[in-house]
Amino acid sequence: MDTYVKASLLPGASKASQLRTRTVRAMKIPVWEETLTYHGFTHQDAARKTLRLCVCEDPWLRRRRRAPPLGELRVPLRKLVPNQARSFDICLEKWRLTKRSKSLDTARGMSLYQEEVETEVAGEERGRVLLSLCYSSQRGGLLVGVLRCAHLAPMDANGYSDPFVRLFLHPNTGKKSKFKTSVRRKTLNPEFNEEFFYSGPREELAQKTLLVSVWDYDLGTADDFIGGVQLGSHASGECLRHWLECLGHSDHRLELWHLLDSRPVQLSD
Incomplete structure (x- = not known):
């Protein structure tokens, strides 16, 4: 075999x-x-x-x-x-065939779920992103690393996405406030390892909001929004903690996973 x-x-x-x-x-x-x-x-x-x-x-x-x-x-x-490894020595069971929800078969932007086990699929997350933040005292600004994403929602008919990440520091204007990563083709677990720099003193950056959004690249049509996360003084939970710890400790690189929200963040001027 x-x-x-x-x-x-x-x-x-x-x-x-x-x-x-x-x-x-x-x-x-x-x-x-x-x-x-x-x-x-x-x-x-x-x-x-x-x-x-x-x-x-x-x-x-x-x-x-x-x-x-x-x-x-x-x-x-x-x-x-x-943190404890465990070994199993178990006989295999017969393969279980489960039903697929017909309502999801043709829904663009939603997963084609093969399994429906104990919970409803409607509540499944859109994915998560691993970000690193570091305030560099030598360069006088914030280093934002987009390391990778995991378990992204598929947006294409083939069951995958072509993801990339956009960064926007609000309320800055102009090109220096906006960055984006390269596109990773046909994957739901992309690895980027790209870093971007925002100049400015810590007191000024503390009043701003960093919007991170993940998109599916489409040639000839509008890109599809997969999910996003907002970091800054107006955030809450892990997003707020990540932001405050970064700005409170110079030259300390902090990595943290963030769940993506399916609703785009609306920022006022």
Whole structure:
């Protein structure tokens, strides 16, 4: 057999949380020895999500039609202890076929959910973004790093997006207040690692608002808004804490994940 293991998080968008190992060819006792990583995974995710592992036979190597998985295993992640590895030696279960909601099959900008497990899919998040903030005393300004996004909502018909990130420091005007990253093609978990600079004293920056928005690039038509987050003195929770800690400690780089809101932020002049 030519087999691989496919991992996904339930409930959730199947392609946004789908990872897989390499294919091991011509083996009935395959060994992978691989580590799959979900970026942006939180304690809240562990409390409500289940890891699904499917052992599948690769149809492309033998030019056959795709067959159902050979077996699967579901692990409720709430049973795991943080920072402690746990091993399992469990027999695979028969693959479970679940219904797909017909109302979502043709909805542009929403995930095609393969699984509906215990919770409604309507409440699924739009994704999250990893940002770094650092006030540089040497350069006299704020360094904003857009590191990566995770579990973005798919906006294209192929089930993926072509994401990029826009930054806007309000109430500044002109090009120096607006930046955007490069576009990452056909992915829901893009990695950017790009950094941008806003000059100004800390007292002045403390009165401003940083708007971070994630978009799906479309050629010839308007880009699709995926989600955004607002950082500044008017924010709350983790967004406010990230902003205040950055401006309160010079030359200290602080990274933090932020959930994306599906509603665009409206800023007054």
